Structures are given as C-alpha cells and as structure tokens.
Amino acid sequence: MEEKFSEFYEYYNDKLKDIYSKFNKIKKKVEAKYLIAMIIFIVLFLMASYQLDLLIDNSFIFVILGVTVIAICVIVAIYIRLRKEMYNLNKYIIEDIIKFISQDESSIFEPNKRISIENIKDMELFNLENLQYNGKNAIGTDYNSNYMNFADMEIYYYKDVLREETYYDSKGNPYTKKVIDKVKKTIFSGCYISATLNKRIAEHIYLIPNNFSDVIINGAIKDYITYSGEEIELENLEFSKKYKVYSDDEIQARYILSLALMEKINNIDEIFEGKKYIVFKEGRRFVICLEGFKIENLRKTLLPFNSKSSKVKENIKYIFRNLYKFFEIYDVLDLGNDLYVDKN
Amino acid sequence: MYIALAVIIVLIFLVIIIYNTMLSKKNKMLKSYSSLDVMLKKRYDLIPNIVEAVKGYKEYEANTLKQIISLRSKADDCKNIEDINNLNSKYMDFMSDIDLLSENYPDLKASENFMHLQRVLNEVEEQISAARRTYNAHVESYNTYISLFPLNIIAFLFGFRKYKFFEMSQEEKDTKVSVGNFDDKEEN
Numbered sequence: 001m002e003e004k005f006s007e008f009y010e011y012y013n014d015k016l017k018d019i020y021s022k023f024n025k026i027k028k029k030v031e032a033k034y035l036i037a038m039i040i041f042i043v044l045f046l047m048a049s050y051q052l053d054l055l056i057d058n059s060f061i062f063v064i065l066g067v068t069v070i071a072i073c074v075i076v077a078i079y080i081r082l083r084k085e086m087y088n089l090n091k092y093i094i095e096d097i098i099k100f101i102s103q104d105e106s107s108i109f110e111p112n113k114r115i116s117i118e119n120i121k122d123m124e125l126f127n128l129e130n131l132q133y134n135g136k137n138a139i140g141t142d143y144n145s146n147y148m149n150f151a152d153m154e155i156y157y158y159k160d161v162l163r164e165e166t167y168y169d170s171k172g173n174p175y176t177k178k179v180i181d182k183v184k185k186t187i188f189s190g191c192y193i194s195a196t197l198n199k200r201i202a203e204h205i206y207l208i209p210n211n212f213s214d215v216i217i218n219g220a221i222k223d224y225i226t227y228s229g230e231e232i233e234l235e236n237l238e239f240s241k242k243y244k245v246y247s248d249d250e251i252q253a254r255y256i257l258s259l260a261l262m263e264k265i266n267n268i269d270e271i272f273e274g275k276k277y278i279v280f281k282e283g284r285r286f287v288i289c290l291e292g293f294k295i296e297n298l299r300k301t302l303l304p305f306n307s308k309s310s311k312v313k314e315n316i317k318y319i320f321r322n323l324y325k326f327f328e329i330y331d332v333l334d335l336g337n338d339l340y341v342d343k344n
Numbered sequence: 345m346y347i348a349l350a351v352i353i354v355l356i357f358l359v360i361i362i363y364n365t366m367l368s369k370k371n372k373m374l375k376s377y378s379s380l381d382v383m384l385k386k387r388y389d390l391i392p393n394i395v396e397a398v399k400g401y402k403e404y405e406a407n408t409l410k411q412i413i414s415l416r417s418k419a420d421d422c423k424n425i426e427d428i429n430n431l432n433s434k435y436m437d438f439m440s441d442i443d444l445l446s447e448n449y450p451d452l453k454a455s456e457n458f459m460h461l462q463r464v465l466n467e468v469e470e471q472i473s474a475a476r477r478t479y480n481a482h483v484e485s486y487n488t489y490i491s492l493f494p495l496n497i498i499a500f501l502f503g504f505r506k507y508k509f510f511e512m513s514q515e516e517k518d519t520k521v522s523v524g525n526f527d528d529k530e531e532n
Binding site for chain 2: 199200233235250251252253254255258
C-alpha cells in the first residue's frame, strides 16, 4: 500500500495544487465577503452605541466587548464556510483516488446517491417490509474488468416504547398519561460493497455473523433478516466461529466456500475488523456489508486550509489507505481470476 | 407391571427415534453420493472434448483412445465408492498426460478453445471437490452416529454399516490440476 500511495502522491501533486488554487480563490472571496459584513456590523454597532450614549468612559468596555463578539462570530462563520468548501472539494480527491487505484477513468463518486432499493431487495438479506434503509456516498468503478459498487448504508427500524408521563390538573393533582415514543434501532450501519463473482451459482448463500442476534433488540430475527436455507457446518473452525452459513444447496455452498476461500474470508479481518454480512447472490454477484466502516468518515477527513501543512499528506494517506481496503478485499478473495468462467 | 410397560414403551420410542435418525443420516449421505456421481459423470462427459482439443498435438493409439473414451461408460457402471476411486485414478493418469502435453505445446495452452475447456474443467473439478466434501461430511456424521454406544447395537441389529470416504487419489494430490493452473485445489 505504501508504495502505491507514494506513486499516487507523486502523480497527484499537480492536481493537488489545482485543488488548493481553487480553494484559495474561494477562500479569498469568502474572506472578503465576510470581512465586509463584519465592517458593516461593527459600524452599525458603533452607530447604535453612539445613539445610546455607550461611547462614554464607563460603557466603553461593553462596546469593545461587542466588537470582539462580532469579530469572533465572523471568524467562526468564515471557518465553517471554508470547511464546507473543503468538504465539497474532498469529493474530487476521493474520486481521483478511486480512479487511480482502479485505473478506471470512468469511476464515479456521487455523495448524494445511495444503493438502490432493488439492490438491497436483490440481496434478500434484510427484510425491507419491517425495516427502513438510508444511505449515501455511492461509488461505482470498474476494477480488473469487474464492476464494483460501494456505498454507505444504514438499515434500521423504529420501535414503539411505551412510557408514562405525569401531568397536573388545574387543582394541582397529578395524573399519568401513556405516551408512545418512536425509538430508532439500527440493525446495520456501515458500508455495502458489491462485485462480480468468479463462479456461477444458482442459489443464494448467506454468511451471517455468529453474534448477529445481539443486534436484534425486540422481535424475531426473521422479522428483520430474510435469509433462507439450511445451516451448513463447514470444515474451517475459525470460519465457523465467525459465521453461520445458510443455503438451500449444500454442495453449491461448499463449491463457493472452498477451503481456500474460507481462509481468505478469515483474512478480511486483517483489513476490516467489524462484523460482516456476506451474500453470494444467484448468478455471479458477491455482496459484503461491513459494519462500522463508512465512506462518510473519509469525506469528513478534510485537508488543512494551508497547502504547506504536513497534515495534507497525512490526511490524503488516510483516505487513500481506507479506500484501498475495498480493493484489497477484492484482491484477497481473488475475485479477479478467470479460472472458472470467462470474464465477459 | 405398569412401570415395566412404561419403560418398554419409552425404549421402543427411543429405538424408533434412533432408527429414524440413522435412516435420515444415511439418506442424506446417499443423496450426496448421487450428487457426487452426477458431478463425476459431468467430468467424464468432457473427455471427448479434451481429446478433440488436443488431437492435433497427440495421436492416440486406437486402443488407448478406446480406453480413454470408455471411462465415460465405466462411470455409469460405478456401483460404490471403491469403483469411483478406481476410475478417478485412471482419469488422473489421463489428465497428467494432458497436462504434460499443454506444458510442451505453449500454443495449445494459449488456444482459445483449450483455455475455455480449462475453465470448464476447473469449474467441474471444483464442483466435484465440493460434492466430495459434502459426501465425506455426511459419511463422517453417519459413521460417528452408528459407532456410538449403545447406538452401535441398534445399528448392528438393523444392518446399518459404515461407509467409506471418497479419497483423493495420490496423483490428484500431487498434480496441481487437471489442465493448467488451478491453484484453488484442496484436499479433504
């Protein structure tokens, strides 16, 4: 990864200068606009103070305090505005990193788009009749002739929680009323990754984290998770400790989950530590949902306002390292080989 | 009297439950055996295609060719796992030969037709491997169940016998794969 990053950083230097020159232009405009606003506010404040006779000796301290407050407010507003601008520019950095790693110039990063409902339904993992979903930061890229999608995804439901509230009538006597609160319970919050599988299958195969039931607060698991099939016990003990495998076709499950692949799936833990839901979909599709990992966290890793700061490289490296992990999964699982089926 | 009757009824129920469990395990194992058989036949069905693909590079003697093609019909005659194991060993000899051929003729290895065949073979071999693992897992579960005391007495009374595992031949273990680079091969 280090080598790849150095290569990227060298290649990206010129583009980074462009990003900073764009940012500096915006910065100058924002600063000018806000400084004019600050001067107007201070003048208005001073005029008001003059009208109210506050510019006399004893009250002069309040006027200085007022001017300082206005100045601080404007500086904070400038800072917030510039952070927002940097947040917007971060989109291009993420997109460029994806393009560099995947070597696909047509890669897209759409912060406001989420995984389509068809994709989630197609996974047949989460029961959308009882659950709601949200998401953003959709990325699409072609890596080694394999189309991959990533996006932040949140699956949740609202649970009715009954509580009693005490009120008082006009005579001061207390009485209670039952109130229903809607409390949000998250089933999954993390990242959705989908890629093409190098083997063909006819039935879904589900790998559910062994401790999944911990996240179900109330109600039957089947209300929220729609996997089907018989539980299959596989040979790799470490793998069996982490996942429960369900499929309608045991031979097919073993065909996909070869001893080598189980070992490789165990190795994903070195890349992502959190809980993982894996679905091998009918046809040739592979979906992995990584609990806790979010592209939004990378978007919030902003570059410092000063292009000469050492944090510039540090932050880009952080974003690069985390985005590289998506492709590492693909490489670790060796999904790119064409040992079994023609790539096209 | 009633206690003795109750004990007998409980025992009969226990025997019925144990018998049904044994039968269900045996049926699962036999089902996985037939799936394995289907996969193996699929493999032998590809032999004529392989012979066709390499015919420009290797001239088989009429007798050898007949023997190779007959592997397919012999696959139909397999009655048990020993027969399958024997046939498997012959198939591996044939495939080692093809492997050697592809190493000696790079243009054969690079040909589109041969590469496609290689992928199909890899897929079939992986499916066989999966079917073998399934079969062996069921054999292990069944064999262990009928060996446990006192279940082994009931197994003996009802004629449940132990089944053999489907072993990978030595050639199969040694050969990296059928044709070309198949590095996902695994052992049971």
